[in-house]
Amino acid sequence: MTASYKLGNPGNPGSPGKKPLQSRFPRLWLAAQYLLAGFFYRGRAIVKHLGTRRRVLEVGCSVGIDSVHFSKRPCDYLGVDIDADAIAMASARYKDKAHMRFRHVDMRTLSPAENTFDFILFCGSVHHIPDADAVSILNHATTLLADDGIMVVIDYALHDQPGWMERFILALEEGRHVRDQQAFLAILAQVRDCEITEQEIFVNPAFLLPWPVMAHKFCIVMRKRQTVAG
Ligand SMILES: C[S@@+](CC[C@H](N)C(=O)[O-])C[C@H]1O[C@@H](n2cnc3c(N)ncnc32)[C@H](O)[C@@H]1O
Numbered sequence: 001m002t003a004s005y006k007l008g009n010p011g012n013p014g015s016p017g018k019k020p021l022q023s024r025f026p027r028l029w030l031a032a033q034y035l036l037a038g039f040f041y042r043g044r045a046i047v048k049h050l051g052t053r054r055r056v057l058e059v060g061c062s063v064g065i066d067s068v069h070f071s072k073r074p075c076d077y078l079g080v081d082i083d084a085d086a087i088a089m090a091s092a093r094y095k096d097k098a099h100m101r102f103r104h105v106d107m108r109t110l111s112p113a114e115n116t117f118d119f120i121l122f123c124g125s126v127h128h129i130p131d132a133d134a135v136s137i138l139n140h141a142t143t144l145l146a147d148d149g150i151m152v153v154i155d156y157a158l159h160d161q162p163g164w165m166e167r168f169i170l171a172l173e174e175g176r177h178v179r180d181q182q183a184f185l186a187i188l189a190q191v192r193d194c195e196i197t198e199q200e201i202f203v204n205p206a207f208l209l210p211w212p213v214m215a216h217k218f219c220i221v222m223r224k225r226q227t228v229a230g
Pocket of ligand 1 (some may be wrong): 080081082128129
């Protein structure tokens with residue numbers, strides 16, 4: 001699978017001087033996530049892989065869109081994001097949930113001493129991050145992962161026959177690093193001590209309708225490599 005697009009929107013969450021759409025128009029952003037961006041479909045994947053895991057870290061949680069999947073489940077959830085406004089909104093949304101915390105922090109500086117997690121989620125964040133940074137952020141995440149934990153990465157899967165709606169969505173996209181399967185797997189292959197144990201590409205239609213297709217998405221599960229004793 002090889003493909004490349006010119007993405008239409010030069011904005012990029014975290015870029016200096018320009019606030020991302022999510023904090024300039026949070027309600028519009030949330031509506032777009034529910035209606036167009038596959039909230040229900042990625043939620044299905046998140047919940048399936050979460051299982052009974054309790055210690056959850058979401059990297060790039062934004063205004064707390066996918067956090068909702070953890071809000072009614074028995075877990076300890078930490079959402080982190082470099083966008084201070086988005087974190088303030090997420091904290092306000094879930095202020096009544098004692099098991100949920102949000103922190104304005106760059107993932108790269110989150111200390112392993114803070115906790116280890118048995119479920120680390122990157123949902124829609126890696127396409128906002130250039131290759132070298134993505135590798136270092138994912139590697140840093142593995143230092144926070146419990147030995148029997150899993151890291152779940154959900155993101156756009158670029159392919160060479162997108163429909164008109166997929167092209168339209170990508171033109172609106174702020175993230176500058178949407179990747180095809182080859183490029184995505186090349187990044188994940190550089191994550192130390194971890195291996196891919198499950199991968200799928202799922203289709204994300206519009207809100208509860210089978211058509212039109214809005215995007216194809218990867219859902220990739222990584223685990224720590226088991227070292228054989230002796
Ligand atoms: C588009 S949002 C993803 C939100 C939501 N999970 C979704 O699927 O729509 C990507 C987020 O990653 C955050 N991000 C990018 N680099 C980061 C870093 N180094 N540490 C923490 N968050 C980061 C951005 O600020 C942005 O809020």
